[in-house]
Amino acid sequence: MRDKRNFFVLVNVLLLHLCLLVDITDTQLVINVRNQGGDVVQENISANITDDTVTLEFQRSDGTLVTQLIDFRNEVQILKSLILGEEERGQSQYQVLCFIFHFPKESFISSDAMAKLRQKNPSAIRLPEEDLGRSNHSMDYVVLLKHSGIISPHIADACAEAGLATYTLHEDVVKWATAQGLPVMSYKPALKKFPTTPDRFSNDADGESAPACTDIKNMWTPCRCHLELCIGWYPCGLKYCKGKGHARNSVMSYRCGIKTCRVCHLFDYYVSQKQQCLWDE
Template sequence: MLKALILGEEERGQSQYQVVCFIFHFPKDSFISSDAMSKLRQKNPSTIRTPEEDLGRTNHTMEYMVLLKHAGIISPHIVDLCAEAGPYTYTLHEDVIKWAAAQGIPVTSYKPALRRFPTSPDYFATNEIDNEETPTTKCSQTKNMWATCQCHLELCIGWYPCGLKYCKGKSSTKNSVLSYRCGIKTCRKCHLFAYYVSQKQQCLWDEDT
């Protein structure tokens, strides 16, 4: 889950900030264990850190708005963490399938917590006619501030502990090499989210340059 606070552009008539919340699947090996994290000590916290590995960017097309009053079906943490985002809380069908499988429940169990965007297929529909997508222009390609469009927002985690670092040394046995934990590996990772907005006014940063 990633939450972003986006400041308004006062010169373009936005006096308020907006909060968006993206709920998506993180592989278990994306972060180090809580035990290793509890032992992590950071020296010189004001130092600008450089990650050891750049994991690139992952693209996500968000197909649902998550209804917070029913979000406990997916996770009990969503309501509290995404409360400020409200209706601007999003997820995608691919990950809904993964979570349902992990819980051993039908994917349709999540349906009360999800509202499909007009641009997304109705994965729960039984009628093929109801499963047609409605095309939407990218927000970067329209000048109409009140038009519906597909917004893009990139969020990057510039530096975070992503794994354990292992070093090699000589063991007590002759001619053998011993591998031992000797630190924390750090990474950089970006996520590009595409999602539906009812007005370009909600996505002023997404413009062609």
């Protein structure tokens, strides 16, 4: 019964996401990717040139729906995870988490280049050319959605279901402030610190430490949760080849393909009770 309910919940969520993609995007590719466990995962990648964004979405073998949204204009990456609940352990049908962090523009092909990609063999199973390993992110703040526009105008919509489960980290707030030429303090209304995080806006270094969720058994105790999300295949750069130019003995460079990568992100963040982090055991 639980599996059937979870199935219908996930189908409804997927249909909603697909409807949104049809309305707002310029192009969409469907890529079959073999993950490290040997399973084939289908990724939907879409580009919106007007908003200068790229969205990548897939469902993991455990039913988790992962959405990556790249906001090139503001150098922001949104990584959203919809995790099916374990009803027999007291969880609701699903929970949504959003992780907001800095995104270097050169680490993904542009939305314009993405919109021009075409698939020669849509049924092919893809493998990334380069594994970039794992990046660790220790989250410092909850992002308050009603004020999140100062970071990116896409956060409020993308993370609407996450509520107070949208997170970011201080060092990236500093990067965004520097890039925008704004004082770091201007971001304070959009952020709520964890009880375990020092208040860096007031130079308060104190913060109550919380144990890792893996180290405690009480389901109602605050702890630090860990969640790893991996993007198994994405176009991380363009390839250029050299050829003869129009002038005699001249050489010219031209775009001749894309480079593809795999990357994992490990997030460490505060939860008010271990019940919100049952997978971290």
